[in-house]
Amino acid sequence: MPSETQTIDAARSAKAFAELDDWRLDDRVKGVPGGVRDLRLGDVGHKGWNLLREDVPLPAAVLKAPVLDNNSRWMTQFLEASHAVIAPHGKTTMSPQLFQRQLADGAWAITVATVGQLQIARRFGVKRIVLANQLVGRQAIAYVIGELAQDPGFEFYTLADSLEGVARIAAEAKRAGLKRPVNLLLEGGMMGSRTGCRTREAALAVARAIRDSAPWVALRGVEGFEGLVQGPMEEREKAVTAFMEFLLGIAQDCAKEKLFAPGPVILSAGGSAFYDIVAEKFGSAGIGETLLVIRSGCYLTQDSASYRNFFARLQGRSAVAGKVAGGLQAALEIWTYVQSRPEPGRLILTAGRRDLGSDADMPIPLYWARPGRDKSVTPLEGHKVVELNDQHAHVSVPVESPLQVGDMVALGISHPCTTFDKWQLIYLVDDAYNITGAIRTFF
Amino acid sequence: MPSETQTIDAARSAKAFAELDDWRLDDRVKGVPGGVRDLRLGDVGHKGWNLLREDVPLPAAVLKAPVLDNNSRWMTQFLEASHAVIAPHGKTTMSPQLFQRQLADGAWAITVATVGQLQIARRFGVKRIVLANQLVGRQAIAYVIGELAQDPGFEFYTLADSLEGVARIAAEAKRAGLKRPVNLLLEGGMMGSRTGCRTREAALAVARAIRDSAPWVALRGVEGFEGLVQGPMEEREKAVTAFMEFLLGIAQDCAKEKLFAPGPVILSAGGSAFYDIVAEKFGSAGIGETLLVIRSGCYLTQDSASYRNFFARLQGRSAVAGKVAGGLQAALEIWTYVQSRPEPGRLILTAGRRDLGSDADMPIPLYWARPGRDKSVTPLEGHKVVELNDQHAHVSVPVESPLQVGDMVALGISHPCTTFDKWQLIYLVDDAYNITGAIRTFF
Numbered sequence: 105m106p107s108e109t110q111t112i113d114a115a116r117s118a119k120a121f122a123e124l125d126d127w128r129l130d131d132r133v134k135g136v137p138g139g140v141r142d143l144r145l146g147d148v149g150h151k152g153w154n155l156l157r158e159d160v161p162l163p164a165a166v167l168k169a170p171v172l173d174n175n176s177r178w179m180t181q182f183l184e185a186s187h188a189v190i191a192p193h194g195k196t197t198m199s200p201q202l203f204q205r206q207l208a209d210g211a212w213a214i215t216v217a218t219v220g221q222l223q224i225a226r227r228f229g230v231k232r233i234v235l236a237n238q239l240v241g242r243q244a245i246a247y248v249i250g251e252l253a254q255d256p257g258f259e260f261y262t263l264a265d266s267l268e269g270v271a272r273i274a275a276e277a278k279r280a281g282l283k284r285p286v287n288l289l290l291e292g293g294m295m296g297s298r299t300g301c302r303t304r305e306a307a308l309a310v311a312r313a314i315r316d317s318a319p320w321v322a323l324r325g326v327e328g329f330e331g332l333v334q335g336p337m338e339e340r341e342k343a344v345t346a347f348m349e350f351l352l353g354i355a356q357d358c359a360k361e362k363l364f365a366p367g368p369v370i371l372s373a374g375g376s377a378f379y380d381i382v383a384e385k386f387g388s389a390g391i392g393e394t395l396l397v398i399r400s401g402c403y404l405t406q407d408s409a410s411y412r413n414f415f416a417r418l419q420g421r422s423a424v425a426g427k428v429a430g431g432l433q434a435a436l437e438i439w440t441y442v443q444s445r446p447e448p449g450r451l452i453l454t455a456g457r458r459d460l461g462s463d464a465d466m467p468i469p470l471y472w473a474r475p476g477r478d479k480s481v482t483p484l485e486g487h488k489v490v491e492l493n494d495q496h497a498h499v500s501v502p503v504e505s506p507l508q509v510g511d512m513v514a515l516g517i518s519h520p521c522t523t524f525d526k527w528q529l530i531y532l533v534d535d536a537y538n539i540t541g542a543i544r545t546f547f
Numbered sequence: 548m549p550s551e552t553q554t555i556d557a558a559r560s561a562k563a564f565a566e567l568d569d570w571r572l573d574d575r576v577k578g579v580p581g582g583v584r585d586l587r588l589g590d591v592g593h594k595g596w597n598l599l600r601e602d603v604p605l606p607a608a609v610l611k612a613p614v615l616d617n618n619s620r621w622m623t624q625f626l627e628a629s630h631a632v633i634a635p636h637g638k639t640t641m642s643p644q645l646f647q648r649q650l651a652d653g654a655w656a657i658t659v660a661t662v663g664q665l666q667i668a669r670r671f672g673v674k675r676i677v678l679a680n681q682l683v684g685r686q687a688i689a690y691v692i693g694e695l696a697q698d699p700g701f702e703f704y705t706l707a708d709s710l711e712g713v714a715r716i717a718a719e720a721k722r723a724g725l726k727r728p729v730n731l732l733l734e735g736g737m738m739g740s741r742t743g744c745r746t747r748e749a750a751l752a753v754a755r756a757i758r759d760s761a762p763w764v765a766l767r768g769v770e771g772f773e774g775l776v777q778g779p780m781e782e783r784e785k786a787v788t789a790f791m792e793f794l795l796g797i798a799q800d801c802a803k804e805k806l807f808a809p810g811p812v813i814l815s816a817g818g819s820a821f822y823d824i825v826a827e828k829f830g831s832a833g834i835g836e837t838l839l840v841i842r843s844g845c846y847l848t849q850d851s852a853s854y855r856n857f858f859a860r861l862q863g864r865s866a867v868a869g870k871v872a873g874g875l876q877a878a879l880e881i882w883t884y885v886q887s888r889p890e891p892g893r894l895i896l897t898a899g900r901r902d903l904g905s906d907a908d909m910p911i912p913l914y915w916a917r918p919g920r921d922k923s924v925t926p927l928e929g930h931k932v933v934e935l936n937d938q939h940a941h942v943s944v945p946v947e948s949p950l951q952v953g954d955m956v957a958l959g960i961s962h963p964c965t966t967f968d969k970w971q972l973i974y975l976v977d978d979a980y981n982i983t984g985a986i987r988t989f990f
Binding site: 135220241248301494526 | 573574575577578580581582601602603604605606638660661662663665666667670680681683684685686687689690691693694708709711712715736738739741742743744745775884885886887888889890893895897900901904906918936937938939941951952953964965968969989990
């Protein structure tokens with residue numbers, strides 16, 4: 105497990121978090137009560153607010169703090185039992201407060217998807233960052249090279265899958281007279297899928313171009329993203345396994361031609377669904393010293409549908425996961441009001457596309473509470489979100505549903521990434537929905 | 548046309564806009580170049596930045612200022628030729644800078660979808676606001692009643708479609724000792740659709756409850772939202788016409804029982820697709836003095852697909868629109884880079900679900916430019932976005948497409964609302980993509 109001094113710049117981090125704690129919330133921020141001015145983010149937890157008491161307006165997004173603790177523990181133990189380290193994908197939450205927690209838990213690095221996200225991680229003192237994408241564009245390349253030049257403590261990796269891409273980065277590094285190479289991971293990709301070289305030959309050509317562009321770039325490993333496979337679960341697992349073998353083949357080709365820069369070869373893949381397969385397959389690369397980096401972004405908050413199902417499957421198939429007690433649980437909820445029940449079998453909630461993602465599945469009504477009456481929540485059965493508009497959810501309900509106008513309903517999420525990005529402010533709550541703090545996201 | 552003194556509180560507005568101009572941008576905000584600190588929003592237009600010269604990182608969102616001017620003129624002339632006023636739906640852009648422009652153009656009010664949005668409009672000095680939704684929840688009701696109590700210049704309307712909703716608002720107004728009624732618009736809704744009373748009988752029961760809850764609430768008019776009709780265009784138009792007749796029937800029932808409070812009766816409907824039908828049908832209510840309020844939120848920026856098609860249809864069917872020269876054009880574009888072309892027929896762009904909406908249609912590749920070579924853009928034919936991930940667009944391209952890694956591609960949008968909410972900062976550009984300013988959104 106890396107020490108925090110390797111992954112966090114203490115001075116930068118302290119400054120950025122002090123600034124963040126001092127962020128002045130007011131009622132222009134979604135979720136903040138009307139009339140509030142100049143409330144420090146760091147003071148939200150001291151207001152004595154409770155969600156069920158209607159102390160904050162809805163819709164509101166909450167993270168259950170005890171569940172974050174649980175998920176954090178589970179992943180730490182899973183990693184201890186596996187041969188992998190984690191560079192959690194920061195794009196899921198884009199919350200430096202959660203990055204800090206992940207790094208304190210021992211994360212090897214933070215992964216980001218864009219240079220905009222990299223800028224945020226850097227501002228908060230993250231020293232080791234994987235940009236799990238190709239680095240393109242004048243501003244983006246200039247920023248990265250500038251950061252590498254200014255800060256010897258900044259350790260950076262990005263992906264390469266084309267000759268043009270390698271040439272462009274090498275040319276800019278050369279022009280800037282950069283004193284160390286830009287670290288590249290060679291990306292393999294599935295036919296018909298996203299980025300990444302489609303064949304071992306294409307990958308080898310890019311790897312040779314990287315060697316030929318020394319000392320401005322250096323090949324540090326091989327990478328892929330297996331998360332986009334479709335179909336029934338067994339077929340997906342087979343496809344992921346085959347893809348890992350393809351990536352290992354690329355790594356073996358590069359090793360054979362001695363195309364890797366000195367040091368351990370990084371092998372990295374892993375969304376939030378198949379990281380056990382990634383860790384297992386990459387564990388037998390047979391190419392000398394390797395570092396296995398998984399990148400799950402969703403484990404910390406988990407969800408109530410898609411990743412819940414993936415996780416149940418993972419627990420069933422992974423011997424390593426089988427050694428870890430407990431399991432991941434859903435931490436993220438969106439709370440709403442019943443705004444109308446215009447037909448006995450249909451009601452409308454005060455949250456829509458602007459408040460939650462539905463790219464994986466529709467949100468799931470989990471519990472309800474009646475303001476002024478309930479201090480705890482009651483599970484909901486048979487209530488189903490059938491349509492989302494920008495600001496509304498249409499829910500099909502049993503005719504005998506007790507819900508009426510003004511009742512509160514908690515929605516669970518499928519695929520947390522596209523709900524996090526709907527909120528700048530997310531409340532932290534305890535089991536009784538006391539608001540104990542808040543996180544800020546940067547999207 | 549109302550004067551601005553009726554719709555904007557000059558002092559509040561000046562203070563809020565001064566604060567907004569002074570918003571300090573830095574590289575934690577998406578679209579801001581890495582390394583930028585402390586850049587005033589009001590100074591963005593003085594940087595001499597040009598998008599095609601890669602002075603800002605991509606993805607970036609831009610609004611074409613000359614197109615906003617065009618659309619603003621078109622709608623002003625359409626309204627002059629019709630019998631309606633507009634309360635543009637602020638939820639589309641949630642940009643007080645654009646609200647200000649709409650009010651300066653003569654908008655009767657600003658419409659909002661949530662009390663969170665209302666808080667923002669109030670902060671920026673908007674005096675007349677339609678909350679085109681039911682007002683529910685302790686914080687939301689308390690905020691509205693507080694604003695009504697504190698500011699005699701605040702003119703507020705919200706929707707009612709249930710007895711519980713009316714009772715709750717009336718009870719809170721009474722408890723607060725509010726000196727004037729909360730203005731309600733009675734909402735009619737289509738069976739199987741969103742909010743609103745489904746029958747004239749149900750609507751009449753709510754209207755009577757409003758009368759019986761005087762003086763705490765007052766019935767000011769009738770409202771509906773016709774934008775959710777589905778099916779072939781002719782069927783939709785018929786359904787919208789029938790729905791307008793349903794709403795007029797509700798208004799006639801209420802007029803017959805003298806349930807409206809004194810003053811003109813407000814008749815309001817109108818998303819951005821059928822507002823001509825709304826204005827025409829409501830023009831013949833036969834219930835005495837009326838005020839016809841349409842609420843299009845999308846006319847100012849228009850789009851490149853869904854509303855473009857609706858508008859072509861509107862121009863064909865509306866005699867009033869036929870008198871207005873020109874037409875609405877698309878102002879909003881998302882600029883991206885080609886990050887990878889892993890197969891001859893497929894490329895991957897640096898923008899995804901986090902950067903643009905796809906609830907109506909996938910984004911549309913409009914033009915491209917090659918950095919360092921092109922000072923203008925070239926239209927793209929035969930390029931089609933086939934999939935979006937959180938941070939990527941997958942584009943199917945002709946094998947002979949000239950696009951290569953590092954090229955810039957502009958995406959047009961279908962349904963602007965769900966793209967606006969992906970950006971806090973949107974650049975204003977001229978025809979040559981010089982950045983002449985920027986707007987901030989509040990989501």
